Amino acid sequence: MCKNDNLNLCLIIDENTIYEFNEKINEQSIIKSAKHIEKLLKDNDVKPNKIQDVFELLVEIMQNMLNYSFGNIDLPNNKKEAIGSFVLSYDSNDDEYVLKSCNLITLEQVEIITNKFKLIEGLDDKALRKLAREKMRSKEDNHDKGAGLGFIMMARKSTKPIATQFIPYKDNILQYKLSLVI
Amino acid sequence: MKENIEMENIEMENINIKMTDSSPKVKLDYEKAFIEFEGKSFPENTFDFYEPIVQWIKNYFTEYERKTTTINIKLTYFNSASTQILFDIFDAIQDNKTNEVIINWYYALDNENGLDDYEDYSEEFEELNINAVAYAEEV
Numbered sequence: 636m637c638k639n640d641n642l643n644l645c646l647i648i649d650e651n652t653i654y655e656f657n658e659k660i661n662e663q664s665i666i667k668s669a670k671h672i673e674k675l676l677k678d679n680d681v682k683p684n685k686i687q688d689v690f691e692l693l694v695e696i697m698q699n700m701l702n703y704s705f706g707n708i709d710l711p712n713n714k715k716e717a718i719g720s721f722v723l724s725y726d727s728n729d730d731e732y733v734l735k736s737c738n739l740i741t742l743e744q745v746e747i748i749t750n751k752f753k754l755i756e757g758l759d760d761k762a763l764r765k766l767a768r769e770k771m772r773s774k775e776d777n778h779d780k781g782a783g784l785g786f787i788m789m790a791r792k793s794t795k796p797i798a799t800q801f802i803p804y805k806d807n808i809l810q811y812k813l814s815l816v817i
Numbered sequence: 818m819k820e821n822i823e824m825e826n827i828e829m830e831n832i833n834i835k836m837t838d839s840s841p842k843v844k845l846d847y848e849k850a851f852i853e854f855e856g857k858s859f860p861e862n863t864f865d866f867y868e869p870i871v872q873w874i875k876n877y878f879t880e881y882e883r884k885t886t887t888i889n890i891k892l893t894y895f896n897s898a899s900t901q902i903l904f905d906i907f908d909a910i911q912d913n914k915t916n917e918v919i920i921n922w923y924y925a926l927d928n929e930n931g932l933d934d935y936e937d938y939s940e941e942f943e944e945l946n947i948n949a950v951a952y953a954e955e956v
Binding site: 682687788 | 860865894898905928937941
């Protein structure tokens with residue numbers, strides 16, 4: 636199991652950062668972060684549609700890290716725990732929220748993720764919607780943790796193309812960075 | 818074609834699940850012909866959580882449906898796995914219903930993208946005539 640410290644310098648914290656997370660990801664920490672951010676945004680009178688998008692993407696990103704992580708561990712009741720970091724920033728000039736995540740993944744997981752991104756690359760909302768419907772009808776990507784719809788949902792909600800980076804870390808382990816703009 | 822089975826002496830169990838921080842309140846009441854989901858839906862094991870619920874709905878519409886059924890969807894936030902579950906639920910209803918079904922999709926009036934998800938499902942399941950119901954405050 637990797638240590639939290641490995642990801643400490645993974646993401647840049649700056650004056651726009653309104654929330655940072657660098658600990659164990661599990662069901663409880665996802666709930667805690669989601670509730671915290673919902674309250675933070677509500678207290679700042681952020682529009683409900685923005686709150687919904689940030690909330691849903693945050694959950695999706697954290698559940699994504701839970702599923703695709705080097706060294707994630709199985710907990711009782713078919714639950715998982717992983718290590719990962721994310722930051723939520725707000726750029727007041729562009730009225731944009733930026734969600735960035737970073738965690739360690741294996742080469743095998745890189746291949747899975749890359750193939751999923753290839754499917755959605757360059758698709759507009761109409762095409763993404765069509766793809767989501769096809770996947771829901773076919774259930775081809777259903778697994779015990781999801782329906783293979785997470786990246787499509789991210790692409791539909793993100794106002795800019797999803798940015799991903801895979802940076803060699805050691806042996807067959809890489810840093811996986813993901814960035815979404817809302 | 819579905820058989821007209823006499824089920825008068827066989828009861829189906831109602832299901833009531835309490836709301837949590839990551840899963841919705843679920844009410845499945847076959848006597849009142851009433852189904853409702855309310856709250857947030859992002860349980861870690863979404864398929865495990867919904868498996869008995871989807872099964873109940875399939876059973877209800879294949880064997881127990883006797884009158885007009887009302888279904889209220891009052892979900893404020895949901896994860897991508899939950900979108901698949903909702904799809905499966907609507908699919909099961911569309912394929913098996915024999916009586917009228919009233920489906921109400923609740924959305925927050927002040928949420929600019931409140932209708933996005935509604936539109937996705939109402940277009941896919943046109944036959945179900947899903948109603949969009951706006952509410953002013955959080956359900």
